[in-house]
Amino acid sequence: MRKPNGYGSIKKLSGKRRRPFVFVVTKNGKQRPVEYFETQIEAEIYQADYNKIHKQHSLPGHKVTFSEAFFRWLPAHVADKEPAPTTISNYRNAYQHCLPIHDTPITDLKFADYQQILDIMKKNRLSYASMKKVRSLISLISKFAIEYELVNKNYASLLKIGKNKPVRSHKPFTRQQINRLWQCDVSGTDAVLILLYTGMRVGELLALEKRNINLRQRFIKITRSKTASGIRIIPIHNRILPLIESLTQTPGDYLLSDPSGKPYNYSRFCTLWYNLMSAIRTKHTTHDCRHTVATLLDNAGANENAKRRILGHASGDVTDRVYTHKNLRQLRKAIQLLK
The missing domain is CATH 1.10.150.130 (Tyrosine recombinase, N-terminal domain)
Incomplete structure (x- = not known):
């Protein structure tokens, strides 16, 4: 649809840019940029809202795609x-x-x-x-x-998506594999060990800010998770305390950051993961870390309610969910069962 005069225009700038699309308007005979965008559709939405707010003008017959x-x-x-x-x-x-x-x-x-x-x-x-x-x-x-x-x-x-047919079942890390991790000096080893001694999801670790780590009382506060039950406190195991202390001294606001202070996204973390798995001669998915923590806590006879609190699992039992509360001391006792 041809845009009316005075509606402004969207241009794509040359070269490699993070936000190559620009919305421009004409003022005093010259085109001036108003805002930059990653995609054309975002620029068009801004253009429509800009004209509606500033000029009380909307495109006739417009349909939202x-x-x-x-x-x-x-x-x-x-x-x-x-x-x-x-x-x-x-x-x-x-x-x-x-x-x-x-x-x-x-x-x-x-x-x-x-x-x-x-x-x-x-x-x-x-x-x-x-x-x-x-x-x-x-x-x-x-x-x-x-x-x-x-x-x-x-x-x-x-909508029909068929039945879930797992390609492979999750398998826990063996004691030998965990020991090899402690002896490994490949980049990212500390992050994997933190996953193996906290039960955090990878997304929770990547979103973890240093301000949510209490070194004095030795616990991690998860404030961003995929579920409501995932918002929780996890005690810091004695073995990974030095690793976390070291990471809190690195640049950036997030616990996992590169030397420039830029936090890792999932794609970059996966590169670290696959390099590390190759170094210790094994194959695992990132979710196997949570499976390992759950299995080891089960084997050690950990309190079921404490285990759910640590892993951020919802409780199906009304009594456990409403009336049973595990304080930090009890959770710490459970996490220390991991060897």
């Missing part, structure tokens, strides 16, 4: 829920899988359009987890669209 709904929903969702960086990355990855419907008005999308996305993923042998994330994103955007009266139906509950 799936892409526009996504880029309007995401900032609001992040501000409201404060999801972990890995969760935001999952949203963006799921959005990319929806490429065939990016430019389709969300009012025109029906069950068959959404199901086709999942069918293509299944045909390409993408994982059950990936399809589940796409279905979840479709549900979240549909709820957003319903709230703003763009659509009146959420098709997510009708």
